Amino acid sequence: MLSVQNVKGMQIVPPKNESGTYETPPNMPRSGQVVVCVGKRKSGKSVAVVNLIEKMGFDYTIAVSPTMNSNKELMERLNIEHVFDDPDDLTCIDKIKDIVNEEARDLERYRHEMKEYNKLMRDIKNGNAVDDETMLKFFEHNELQEFIKPKHRWNGQKPRIAVLFDDMLGSMIYSRPRKVNALSTYSRHLGQLEEGGSIGVSLFFLIQSFKCQTGGLNRVIRNQCTSMIIFRTKDNQELLDIADSCGGEISKEQFMKVYDYAIETGGSHAFLFVDLHKKPNHPSMFRVCFDKFIIIDELIKKEN
Numbered sequence: 001m002l003s004v005q006n007v008k009g010m011q012i013v014p015p016k017n018e019s020g021t022y023e024t025p026p027n028m029p030r031s032g033q034v035v036v037c038v039g040k041r042k043s044g045k046s047v048a049v050v051n052l053i054e055k056m057g058f059d060y061t062i063a064v065s066p067t068m069n070s071n072k073e074l075m076e077r078l079n080i081e082h083v084f085d086d087p088d089d090l091t092c093i094d095k096i097k098d099i100v101n102e103e104a105r106d107l108e109r110y111r112h113e114m115k116e117y118n119k120l121m122r123d124i125k126n127g128n129a130v131d132d133e134t135m136l137k138f139f140e141h142n143e144l145q146e147f148i149k150p151k152h153r154w155n156g157q158k159p160r161i162a163v164l165f166d167d168m169l170g171s172m173i174y175s176r177p178r179k180v181n182a183l184s185t186y187s188r189h190l191g192q193l194e195e196g197g198s199i200g201v202s203l204f205f206l207i208q209s210f211k212c213q214t215g216g217l218n219r220v221i222r223n224q225c226t227s228m229i230i231f232r233t234k235d236n237q238e239l240l241d242i243a244d245s246c247g248g249e250i251s252k253e254q255f256m257k258v259y260d261y262a263i264e265t266g267g268s269h270a271f272l273f274v275d276l277h278k279k280p281n282h283p284s285m286f287r288v289c290f291d292k293f294i295i296i297d298e299l300i301k302k303e304n
Contacts, residue, residue: 052204
């Protein structure tokens with residue numbers, strides 16, 4: 001017989017806000033995603049991921065892929081601001097970090113200037129002495145002869161950035177994965193801010209095989225995965241490997257039933273969407289595509 005004795009004042013107190021997070025639309029996954037999309041050639045991976053990025057409301061996308069132009073019509077639906085078309089160039093990971101860090105510096109510049117501007121406006125209104133240098137900084141010699149507020153591309157908000165990796169099987173980024181492993185591990189913490197928090201990015205990996213002997217997505221990234229998009233596959237071992245990634249949430253037998261249901265009922269480009277860190281308001285971590293939650297208890301009752 002076990003008993004418990006409480007220790008006063010030793011309860012865990014979590015932080016109010018997580019680094020690199022923001023609100024997403026109600027039926028979308030949380031921010032700070034590491035999405036792994038698995039499907040054979042021409043299965044519909046790009047279409048699925050583009051739709052997810054669109055629906056999650058990212059401000060812009062950074063693409064790492066040698067085949068962006070072949071999917072030009074589809075990719076034009078995203079605001080792709082940076083393209084790295086040589087996945088053998090390991091420096092592109094550092095360049096992605098530089099882009100996010102520059103966003104952090106620009107946001108901090110804006111916040112600092114807004115403090116200066118608001119203080120200047122209060123001092124002028126109250127008849128206090130003002131610093132000439134600060135006045136000149138915000139005064140514009142136009143027709144109105146007015147003070148101009150500081151400007152920021154995202155109006156003082158943290159930009160929502162997606163990073164898409166596609167058609168990279170056998171590339172140096174996957175074959176020598178130290179940099180991309182670090183990116184997946186610390187993606188929410190990129191672009192740290194002096195006042196706390198960070199810009200953060202969400203990562204989307206489009207792959208043809210969940211596991212690969214060489215040049216594929218390695219275990220570190222698979223372990224960081226927050227959501228999966230799984231298209232039709234005849235490789236039973238691959239499905240078992242994916243089911244292992246859902247360990248503790250659902251048995252392998254139940255996973256197979258959920259997968260089969262999604263593929264059989266989802267149409268010509270069906271996939272199973274698995275949200276490993278679902279929001280409390282979502283009735284299930286599993287969906288047929290993005291638009292139908294799969295309620296496991298009801299599915300099992302229906303089959304029995």
